Amino acid sequence: MDSRIKSPGQQLIEKPDNGSALSCLPVEILRQIFIHCLPDAYALSPNLAPILLSRICRRWRETSVNMPTLWRKVLVVVPAGDGDWKKSAVFYDLWLKRSQGLPLSIAIDCSPNCKDKLRNILQPYNTQISSIEFLSGDAIIAAELLFETTDLPAFREVRLHRPLGDRVNDETDAIRSLSRLPCTLRTLKVIKEISFDLFNYSVCDVWAHLTTIKMNLYEEHDVLQLLRLCPKLSSLKTRLSSIDGSIPLQPLTHMNLQSWSISCFTEIFHVLFNALTLPALRVLEAHYLVWCHKEFMAFLARSDCPLEHLILGFGVMMTERERRKAKREYIALLPSLEVEFDVVTAYHYG
Template sequence: MQTASSTVRLSPASDIIDALQNSLTRSQAITPDLETTYPRFTNDPIIESKDRTVSAITERQQQLDAVLHEFLDLETVMDFKLHHQLVEKKDKITQSMNLPKELVSTHWRLPTEVLSQIFVHCLPETSHFSPAPKLAPVLLTRICRRWRDVAVAMPSLWCRLELEVDHSDWQQQAFCYDSWLKRSQGRPLSFAFKCYIGQSTKLRRLLQPYRNQISSLSIRSYCGVAIPEPLLINLPALQELAITIHSHDRITNIAHSISTSQLRFTLRSLKVIGSMLGLETLSSFNPIWTHLKNVEIATRHADAFIQLLHLCPDLSSLTIHAHFDQKQAVEPFTHSKLQSLRISFSSAPTNRLHDLFNALTLPNLRVLEAGFARAWPHEEFKALLTRSNCPLESLIFSTGVITTDKQRTEYIALIPSLEVVVNPKRYQCFNLL
């Protein structure tokens, strides 16, 4: 035990200064550029390999060892400020090593199954995807080699495509689309594209190798351009078809072409947007209606609505925009399989909705949504529920429908398990015109 009179051996001042200078010189020589970070994800197709990352970690470890060695060299000349600086350097080096360690332990070791699930959740919330470099799934192939391998091997990422045929280099576009479609690996395909003048031939040639895979097709016709009917009738696997067209004559021609093709046996869902369909146009689609499960159309006539139910005995879901602008005698009709009915009316003061409710009996109805019905026929709707004795689960009042608390309570009294939703901002599928 040392006392106040004990002697302590101290190095001469010149030796201390020399030791400090030598230590600082060595410290500067080995101090790494701690602001330099490890490689992060970039837009380049391939980043530095795992081996280079591990090599960088080894280099950092050597630097850390050198700093720790400085502590031993300076035991006799320890300065508080210098000690503080060394501690900071050590902490920075340790912190800089954390990122690559995490990258090695998670990014490189993440199971393919987990990575695949993450990729699915990265997809845009749209029905079809465009090959944009900054959006999934293309973006996923530009992160690193492993991500690219996993994404390219997932056919579910490449089964929905939005085609845009513009006036740029078509060969480059076609190569891009073809590369995308090859990654689907024979899975069912869903397409959405727009028809412009002089482009239908290009589309047919592009899609020809994949026609047996196409199960869903959405076509928009602009500026009076005819929809390529040969493309429609030469799709043996097509089950869903959506057409946006504003020409009544062309709708009739398309209906005739489809009704005489193989599509009358395969088609299960039909959506016609932009044109009002009457009894004559509905008849021109025969015999397609027989096998349809889902339909979305617009019509001006209540009798056409009832006729559609007659033509579609297997119909499960119907979305219709109605513009009943005149009083018509509607014959009573029972449809035993219809489960979902979404109906939107025009803004006309008299929408004749009560005539329709008086005629219908829907014993299997589970979901009903109504929009733009200014004069809601409360008593007629109650009679429909009573007459149908249906297992209605969800009743949705959307834009333009005004009901009272008392009326909604009466509906729940008829069907206690019924959920009534009032959402004036909802605009579900009511954009047919």
């Protein structure tokens, strides 16, 4: 890249002259620019927004400090030392106050022995916390006191980023802490390569309230177990490690699932279609599997669902002839159905 070409971040670092176009922009436009400067990931760097924006000039500082939307997202890293802890507590209190009561999205990365410190930082803002991203199993354990002693009325979403622990005991402790999540939780997203033994969660009341889940599972029985635990689930995105097929699945009807995205490297995906009845299904997206047309037709007839969008995407194995035939029959059954094929990347065989 030409060194003379500067990124927006590089341009922001340079202080605007008093007579520059940036310094003369109306506050409304400046605010829109500030929003677009926010990084996608959680960041506390002084060289990134929103901290950077408050260091450019007086006008930018006044504008950014009085924009609560810039301070709704924060990474909380709790230091072990008492001296560093006091500075961090002041820093986070200042940051969180600037959110001015708006819903907060928080990422947590700290050790289990920082439970009290973490609670002291977040407790004054508990009514604002709407989502938490745990960057480690230790962070889940550290947040346990917050869940046990604090009411979180706005809390709706949890995201998990890394494996729960390197040892079995670590994972067990993290699972125990997760089981104490508030029942206001509605969305659970598991990012990267993490799978769960769902039976460890079967006694947890929080499952009954979930409406959205993104999670990797081991096999087909886990899909049915998840649906049994989550009667209010409306959106599910999952990838299966495998499908065994040796043990018959008990039929299951789920009344509320509306959107289902699934991928699995298997030739016997049809066992799930044979077991499930989903009368509320509106969107189905499939990747990396051998499509089972006959079983899917039976599933549609049995479910009598208002399916609106069928996406047979990356890695779905179908010949061109199979695609044409399938589309005709699906639309004949559901005239308003939109069928989308990933023609470029789909596997062709036969």
